[in-house]
Amino acid sequence: MDLVWWIAIGACLVVLVFPVRIFTFTITIYYLVAFLAGTLGLFSLTKAALRRRKGALIILAGFVFVYAAMIHDILYATFYLDTGYFTNIGAFVFIVAQSVFLSIRSSESLDRLLDLSRNLERRVEERTKQLRNALRLIQNDLNVAREVQKGLLNLEDTSSRKIGPTKFSILHKPLAEVGGDLYDITELPNGKIRIFLADATGHGIQAALITILIRSVYEDLRLKEESPGKLLSEIGSQFHGKYGNVSTFFSASILEISADGRKLTLSLAGSPPVLVQNKDEEHIIECENPLVGLLENFHFEDKEILLTPGYRILCFTDGLTESSRLPGDFYGIERVLAYLRTGDSQSLEELLSGIQEDLFRFLGSSEPKDDILVLGIEDQRV
Incomplete structure (x- = not known):
């Protein structure tokens, strides 16, 4: 050639x-x-x-x-x-x-293309069936995990409870079947009522597993008659020592109502503010402390608020206030506070339900991006 x-x-x-x-x-x-x-x-x-x-x-x-x-x-x-x-x-x-x-x-190329197209459609259909089966199995597992988590942590989506003259109402909306929010209400032997809220970092299965660890550590310490700050400090030390290698942190709030219902002692760790509404005044207790487990020997301080008959307290995780419909446009503490101020004529359950409805109106077509936990406390003394 x-x-x-x-x-x-x-x-x-x-x-x-x-x-x-x-x-x-x-x-x-x-x-x-x-x-x-x-x-x-x-x-x-x-x-x-x-x-x-x-x-x-x-x-x-x-x-x-x-x-x-x-x-x-x-x-x-x-x-x-x-x-x-x-x-x-x-x-x-x-x-x-x-x-x-x-x-x-x-013509042969077209025939091959048609064969490939038919094979592709068949494979896509088969893979879709496989994915649906896998999704169904995952969904079943998540449903079981949800029930297990609720059973282990005593979590309910909506519930009410009364200890003496003090009434509690809970609104709990996980982002998925399992969530990272946790709460506990305990009456201590000395008559005090201790309330614990925690919000594990992350979402889904990871956060749900962390809540079990949090509950395990808290269970061992919750009946100790220490102040909320000391209890939170001890939880932080133990959590940092046991699980610090996996960088597991969480926000938490511990509130303690005195036996006579006249004093609130609380300590916060990386959590949103706690709102206290007395008859003639209101308090917004801000958090100035880091997350639990972030520092090994951090000492959490106590704050005390005097309570008057008929008081109301709202505490919640950041899934409520940090819900946003647009980047930077958050629901915010001001809306929660405004709803608390105008809810005097409502029952505690109606107040929490109204906050949820107001949140969804604010979000519009957007969806919450975190678990939502709101705990309302009300004194029903005449």
């Missing part, structure tokens, strides 16, 4: 460089080049046809006409025949042969 190319290039250069009286003597060489190229093509196509290469027989049949027409025209040009030029006919037959070959190849 290289030899044919070089002879052809040489013949073309002679035509370009030399005048007619010279290059006409080289036409015979160019005939030779054409004959060699045609013979090489015939040989290659014959070999391909014998090896049963796809389409080679059709191309060979068309090329035979081109080859025969070329030899005929060479003989005619050298005055061995007196018939005429037939290269155009041979070229036409060769083009027809190529068209037939391309049509067959296109």
Whole structure:
């Protein structure tokens, strides 16, 4: 093939460089080049046809006409025949042969494409069924996990409880089947009531597992008659010592109502403010402490608030106040406080339900992006 190319290039250069009286003597060489190229093509196509290469027989049949027409025209040009030029006919037959070959190849490609499409549809359908089955299994597992978590942690989505004159109402809305929010209400032997709220970092299964760890540590310490700050400090030390290697932190609030219902002692760790509404005043207790478990020996301080008969207390996790409909547009503590101020005529359950409805109105078409836990406390002394 290289030899044919070089002879052809040489013949073309002679035509370009030399005048007619010279290059006409080289036409015979160019005939030779054409004959060699045609013979090489015939040989290659014959070999391909014998090896049963796809389409080679059709191309060979068309090329035979081109080859025969070329030899005929060479003989005619050298005055061995007196018939005429037939290269155009041979070229036409060769083009027809190529068209037939391309049509067959296109048809086969289309058939393969249709087969691939059908196979793809079948595989997609099979994979969809597999994914649905897997999703159903995951959903069943999550439902079981939800029931297990509720059983272990005594969690209810909505519930009310009363200890003496003090009433508690809970609104708990996990983002998924299992969540990272936790609460506990305990009456101590000395008559005090201890309330514990926690919010594990993250969502879903990871956060749910952390809540079990939190509850395990708190269970061992919750009946100790220490102040909320000391109890929170002890929980933080134990949690940092046991689980600090996995960087497990959580926000928490511990509230303690005195036996006579006249004093609230509380300590906060990385949590939203606690709202206290007395008869003639209100308090917004802000948190100034880090998350539990973040520092090994951090000492959490206590804060004390005097309570008057008929008081109301709201404490919640940040899933409420940090819900947003647009980036930077949060529900915020101000809306919670405004609803608390206007809810004097409502029962505690109605107050919490109203806050939830107001939150969903605020979000509109958006969805909450975190677990929501709101705990309301009300004094029902006359």
